[in-house]
Amino acid sequence: MREASTLFGVTRISIMKCRLTTPAFISMSIVSRTFRTSTDLDTICECRTAPGSAAATSRSHQQHQQHQQHQQHQQHQQQHRQPKEDFMSLPRLGFIGIGLMGDPMTRRLAAAGYPLVVWNRSPDKARHAADATGAQLATSIAELVQSVDVIMLCLANTDVVQEVVMGDDGIARHARPGQRLIDLSSSDPAVTRELAALLRHDNGVSWVDAPVSGGVAGAESGSLAIMCGGSAEDVEAARPILEPMAARITHMGEVGAGQVTKICNQMLVGCAAAAIAEMVAMAEASGVDATRLCDALTGGFADSTPFRMLTPRMADRDFDAPKWHLRTLLKDLDMAVAQAQRSTSAVPMSGLAAQVMRQQVARGNGERDPAILIEGYGKA
Template identity: 45%
Template structure:
């Protein structure tokens, strides 16, 4: 495909390997991060670091975001020295024509931000991903996209550098709604795996053998094979913080309320995650469900 000059905001656990795939595909990538050290770490891979998001808007036709939450997205795009602020470092003419948001934020906020960008002549694609850090590193992420069909088609070849597929789900916000569906399934499943690990342990069997015992059965899954080792072994590198799950499940709950959708399982998961935060586990690995549920036996 045609090589492009791209901007990328947010080279974190997910963003950094995505940027490396873009560089590997031959794109020029200009990177910004609130804490500069994470951006500087990519210079040896060929990335060019800028001092503010506004500088990306002057250097790239497409800018991709992978930041923490809705407030961070809004600040990065419309805040002081933001992508579309009209201020910031440099005096060049704004080049950016499309923004691709890989962050997981509320659909309602996405629609609002997309409308504000459209008023400035900039297309918006909400493109949250699934596959975790391993998928980002392998370049096999699943991208669920919302936005105008023309904009999604235009950026799909770029996203192919680190994704196995891009599915256009509908208008702005549809990608984020699809990600909420994904997170409702993921968080409920990880909570169930934590319960199963607890039951196995208290029943005197080796919980670490559950993936082997259940392989090929209905309970077998990528999540089972990923999280049982993380719940039964120490010293594994974290793949994310439990607070990320809490943010997403809180957004699921808000969407359920807005749409009148009964989601009792998601509601229970939300309470488990709130308990985890109260226990000081919000920074724990995503497998921290098992620690929340390890209450002492009674009797």
Template identity: 40%
Template sequence: MNELTDKTVGFIGLGLMGRPMCRNLMKAGLTPVVYNRSPQPRQELAREGAVAADSPAEVAEQADIIVIMVADTPAVEHVLTGPDGVLHSLRSATLLIDMGTTAVPATRRLAALVEEKGALYVDAPVSGGTIGAEAGTLTIMAGGSEQAFALARPVLSLLGERITHVGATGAGQVAKAANQVIVGLNIGAVAEALALAKAAGVDPARVRAALRGGFADSRILEVHGQRMLDNNFAPGGKCTTQRKDMHQALELAAELGLEMPATALSRDLYDRLIDDGDGDLDHAALFRLYTKS
């Protein structure tokens, strides 16, 4: 906390993940300058002690460190380069930390624009969903220079428990792409396994209990398997977000000449779920593809 005493932290993007993350900064004694495209979340946090800004540019006018947690690559681009974007008033030596899941080529291009202004850039996407965001236990995978990462670490440590500097700019987003491939395929495996048990007339809850502790066990089986059993798909991470992340991973693979057929199939299954109207449900709702009558 001492390293942040004289710093003003900005936070842009107050959605499912951003809002609890910003609250964790406030619990640590910071007074963040906040912006969100829709006014209600920033007004809500202002009532709790944050300072509400009317644009990303206004955040940049005040903040020494800016955390961005928005939905997708176009949203990050708009926050930085839009008519009232951060780049219009970005000061030299400011640190930008993109904690959303952004395409790797765009990350490197945006980082170059930021660095042209004399500022620093870290891509630091997260894993752990809203559970981790609320508890401050996110897994954070960071890309950027050693200098930028060192400056980012005090903020990141207020938001997550496992923080890894993966490599140069874009490396954090590469790690997140790998994470989302594993998450998506694992959700699919758990959904199919529990659906198989149910179709065979065996209690899927007991099957899940039998699998715990063996080679098939995982955080997905623990958390999302329970959601499937409970038919509780209140979003921690939305189907649309999971689909977007897997598509970005496939785009990166295509640029590298790598085939990922299992990931492509999983992405297509999420397309079916979204077409069925379930896009805003938690990504564990993939189970519904197998259990709808």
């Protein structure tokens, strides 16, 4: 028996002795139950209509059409509603530092749908990034901080990070409780911990140090390796923001641990760069065509990303349009030496590589590609 009455647009249906459409075909009696539509009920219960009757066939066809229409309506609503919901749920990001790495990073974040506000010490770079991404261009750090949920830094060195955070018009003067800061710069671990503690105590702002490896190419393709320091909660909150830029995100420990890990990375890269310059110079002095070294050694134990990047440029003396700067690599090796002193750990190879690089920086080559190291050996 099937009875239906409608109240406030809701169909009330009483069913007696309906059979559930489960593999066991369990029979049960339902005294009364309220459903939004009869279609909802029909998907749960199969009433005792004669299976082969015309009425049953007609009703089954009608139910199938109603179900399809209902699904199509839901899909249509979802397609038109989702972008707004996603946009509204994304935090507003403020990005400070539009350089070799910061520019492609902002593009990746904008492509992922994040609303952006950008600021840079050199206004032209920030304006270029704003034009390319549709980001809002802030005229000051104060304006940026006051209008965003998450502050992101990608700055040249520790001194610049300190100035941006603690300066007269710095982040600390304008930040509010509940904001988050993600520092993508490669900075001194000890200073990072000090700044993070000050911001948390004075402003209620959490800090995640998230230095990156992979260079400009990695930033452009979204394939960076990002090593994070911070609480588990803060790193997990930062993860969705970092994902558009990264192939791998690793939580290394508390605040500062990401910076120590980046120093480890740069010790390997810096020592490799110095050794590659020696190797190319020795090959040339021995009468070997250095332009063929990559063909010969790629795929063997000596292969690495620095080897493939630097060897051809050193062999061709190609120092223009640098993808990274010698001064940056020297800065990282100097931090390695300082961290080694704090932790009573010997780093003789990193110290020597830093001196080789310092020699070239003293000659005015700090802004050039690290391939310039080959110039310290002349050419046969």
